[in-house]
Amino acid sequence: MGKTVNERFTLKTAVLSFQHMFAMFGATVLVPILAGMSISVALLSAGLGTIAFYFITKKKVPVFLGSSFAFLPALIASMAGSGAIGSDTWNVAMGKTSVAVMLAGLVYIVFSLLLKKIGVDRIRKLFPPIVVGPVIIVIGMILAPKMFYNNIIGQSIWFGVPAWKEWTAAGITALTILVVSAVAKPKSFLKVIPILMGFIVGYIYSLIIGLIDYSTVDWSQIIIFQDLGKTFSFYKYLSFDLGVILSVVPIAIVTFMEHLGDIAANSTVCGKDFMVDPGIHRTLMGDGVGTFIAGALGGPPNTTYGENTAVLAITKNYNPKNIFYAAIMAVIFGSITIFGTAVSTIPSAVIGGASIVLFGMISAAGLRALVDGKVDFSDTKNILVVSVILSVGLGLGAMSLAGDVTGDTAYKLMIGAVEISPLAVATLLGIILNLVIPADKKDEAVNK
DSSP, X not given: OHXXXXXXXXXXXXXXXXXXXXXXXXXXXXXXXXXXXXXXXXXXXXXXXXXXXXXXXXXXXXXXXXXXXXXXXXXXXXXXXXOSTTSHHHHHHHHHHHHHHHHHXXXXXXXXXXXXXXXXXXXXXXXXXXXXXXXXXXXXXXXXXXXXXXXXXXXXXXXXXXXXXXXXXXXXHHHHHHHHHHHSOTTSSGGXXXXXXXXXXXXXXXXXXXXXXXXGOOOOOOSGGGGHHHXXXXXXXXXXXXXXXXXXXXXXXXXXXXXXXXXXXXXXXXXXXXXXXXXXXXXXXXXXXXXXXXHHHTOOOEEEOHHHHHXXXXXXXXXXXXXXXXXXXXXXXXXXXXXXXXXXXXXXXXXXXXXXXXXXXXXXXHHHHHHHTTOOTTSHHHHHHHHHHHHHHHHHHHHHHHXXXXXXXXXXXXXXXXXXXXXXXXXXXXXXXXXXXXXXXXXXXXXX
């Protein structure tokens, strides 16, 4: 009997981990695709970075590290015109970019050491529910419109794919997740794999309507180590390029704010205070080491993934081991190139359909933080802080999307060649307003 229980547990863990791997897959591979970097290396570095994070955070924090979109404008600029992977021009560009990404990881590590000295109590005062709640809402709502544009209608705009195929594939995927989540019995196996079921049904439907084209898929390379000269030949060209460094490294300061918001979101979803145990300095250290590993391998910088936070919220299974096993799967997918290539055939519309639910769940977690924190919206201070975070975060997020659509950086908040994250700006404003705006004296008297 014990053996049967153990087998069931192992199967459940494997499926849950596979689901987490799928949740991060689309976004993680999209960054290297847009930047002209290796998809396999991105998966490999994401997996290895997550494994490092798992141990650095004492196996306590269920966080997956994937490719960071915040660094994307700088990566695209540094890799522009580099040509095919493995070519001389690509190696030179990758050599400069790799060093810059490693330095960005070191900035994270320095921040983590400073945070350890400052102490978590001072950091916590900067993030009360009136700041954390709306920031989490903004995380989901910034991702949502980009998901609709990039994943659902993007193929119709760029490649002439019939729009009805994109919308129906996305709709069926999202509907499957919703139905499985709502109908499955509380303790049944289906209850913990709604996202995976959505991917499976969405993929089968896409295959039936001809949304998947295998003719363009290159099956020739089996494993990433089959052609080391092509994948890792950039090591001969490692160099310190001040222009690339100045465009990449400062973004680590911006994504530091995003990290705090993501860890706060994870804490809210899981019902544990990860800022205290194992400590925000450890989570930031894990993020920095993960980014350094990515840079050393030639992958994009890593960051904590909101998609996986949403999976935690839906499944209500917060075991960090599931993330650890998902990371091992990512390493396998990244190493066995043909395996990763097969998974990369998942249509963007299917990924978009799953994201409809995932990103909504992130924002719902923000609402939960406000409710659990018993935020009093009759207090003018609370209204002002929440409203500014939401309006600035969503407003700048919409402008950033307009910049992506038009290719005009005038729509983006830029400092030189660096795009400032809308989430980072909204978070910083929320922190400042919470510190400087006094609470209503009337409310203070009532509370006393």
